[in-house]
Amino acid sequence: MAGKQVKSDDDKFQTNKSAKIIYGDNDRISHLPDDILVDLLSLLSLKEAVCTSVLSSRWHNLWKHTYSLNFDPHDSLQKEEKYVKWVNSVIRKHKAAILKDFVIRLRLSRTFQKDVNRWIEFAFARHVQRLELDLSKSSLVNCSLPQELLTQNTSSEIDFKPLKVLCLKSVDVTEEDIKFLLSNCPLLEELVVDRSLKLLNIEAC
Amino acid sequence: MAAETGTPTTLTLKSNDDELFSVAESAAILSVTIRNMVEDGCAGGVIPLDNVDGKTLASVITYMNGISAIPADEEKKKSYRDKFLSDKDFETLADMVLAANYLNMSCLMDAVSAKIAQVMEKKSVGWVRRKFGIENDYTPEEEAAVKEEHKWTFEGVETDDDN
Numbered sequence: 175m176a177g178k179q180v181k182s183d184d185d186k187f188q189t190n191k192s193a194k195i196i197y198g199d200n201d202r203i204s205h206l207p208d209d210i211l212v213d214l215l216s217l218l219s220l221k222e223a224v225c226t227s228v229l230s231s232r233w234h235n236l237w238k239h240t241y242s243l244n245f246d247p248h249d250s251l252q253k254e255e256k257y258v259k260w261v262n263s264v265i266r267k268h269k270a271a272i273l274k275d276f277v278i279r280l281r282l283s284r285t286f287q288k289d290v291n292r293w294i295e296f297a298f299a300r301h302v303q304r305l306e307l308d309l310s311k312s313s314l315v316n317c318s319l320p321q322e323l324l325t326q327n328t329s330s331e332i333d334f335k336p337l338k339v340l341c342l343k344s345v346d347v348t349e350e351d352i353k354f355l356l357s358n359c360p361l362l363e364e365l366v367v368d369r370s371l372k373l374l375n376i377e378a379c
Numbered sequence: 380m381a382a383e384t385g386t387p388t389t390l391t392l393k394s395n396d397d398e399l400f401s402v403a404e405s406a407a408i409l410s411v412t413i414r415n416m417v418e419d420g421c422a423g424g425v426i427p428l429d430n431v432d433g434k435t436l437a438s439v440i441t442y443m444n445g446i447s448a449i450p451a452d453e454e455k456k457k458s459y460r461d462k463f464l465s466d467k468d469f470e471t472l473a474d475m476v477l478a479a480n481y482l483n484m485s486c487l488m489d490a491v492s493a494k495i496a497q498v499m500e501k502k503s504v505g506w507v508r509r510k511f512g513i514e515n516d517y518t519p520e521e522e523a524a525v526k527e528e529h530k531w532t533f534e535g536v537e538t539d540d541d542n
């Protein structure tokens with residue numbers, strides 16, 4: 175089959191815009207070039223995109239290159255621990271160099287601050303354009319942004335520049351965090367901060 | 380060019396199974412691939428489109444004519460695209476997405492991809508395999524291993540029902 179190349183070695187993922195349909199084979203879709211299939215999978219929910227890995231070996235690794243990671247909890251993942259394991263397992267496997275969307279939505283307590291830090295760092299290392307964290311308040315103490323990330327001396331892998339939309343709900347941010355983001359995200363068009371327990375004042379010019 | 384002479388310019392497109400189609404240049408240049416040929420002065424004779432068969436090209440030309448006749452109204456264009464794609468089967472959609480990619484027509488490409496994704500939504504693995512004619516080349520052990528790898532994702536998902 176056309177896509178054997180992506181089964182065992184992720185590094186062999188290649189785009190091939192000139193791939194030709196092999197007529198006589200009913201399976202037209204599997205013969206589409208990788209980049210088209212990845213576009214297609216990016217339109218599905220993350221759960222559905224991951225499910226396609228079981229279709230055939232052609233599809234095994236395609237979902238790992240989607241440019242949208244929307245961790246909407248499905249029924250079976252309502253529990254915090256399970257959801258956190260799911261996110262961690264996905265970001266360990268995901269390969270896309272650029273992320274258009276990274277969305278986390280779950281009631282999450284501060285117990286998982288280290289995981290949240292890892293996710294935010296992952297998103298910025300993948301040049302995220304839209305980052306949404308909605309950790310719907312579940313305790314008196316919210317998660318916060320990783321302070322070590324919000325300094326001028328962060329590793330070169332972290333890239334704030336492409337960020338266009340940042341939505342933080344039930345995530346504690348300080349005035350310094352906001353100032354840092356405003357001065358380091360030149361393309362930022364939309365900033366939503368909701369239910370932050372630490373942000374008392376904001377002065378922007 | 381049409382704008383200079385006052386008469387519409389017609390281009391002749393040739394599919395990979397040697398069918399010839401006449402199409403107004405103003406509609407054909409929705410394809411960036413064709414527009415580049417026109418701008419480079421390479422569109423005087425027959426334009427061969429080696430990656431598109433006659434059946435698909437006929438359909439793409441219907442789309443080109445239909446969408447270019449609609450004035451700049453994104454709502455109307457969207458509703459034309461939805462109607463145009465509503466009766467297409469999977470084989471046709473897969474052929475069209477490939478043709479749209481080759482012809483560099485992003486609006487058609489996005490619409491067809493969205494249509495395919497919409498049809499795949501909430502469908503079982505078995506349904507998608509059957510509908511797209513995808514041959515399952517995993518051994519039972521390999522398939523079980525893939526499911527185990529993503530066990531959270533596959534919880535509650537049927538792999539061979541019709542829904």
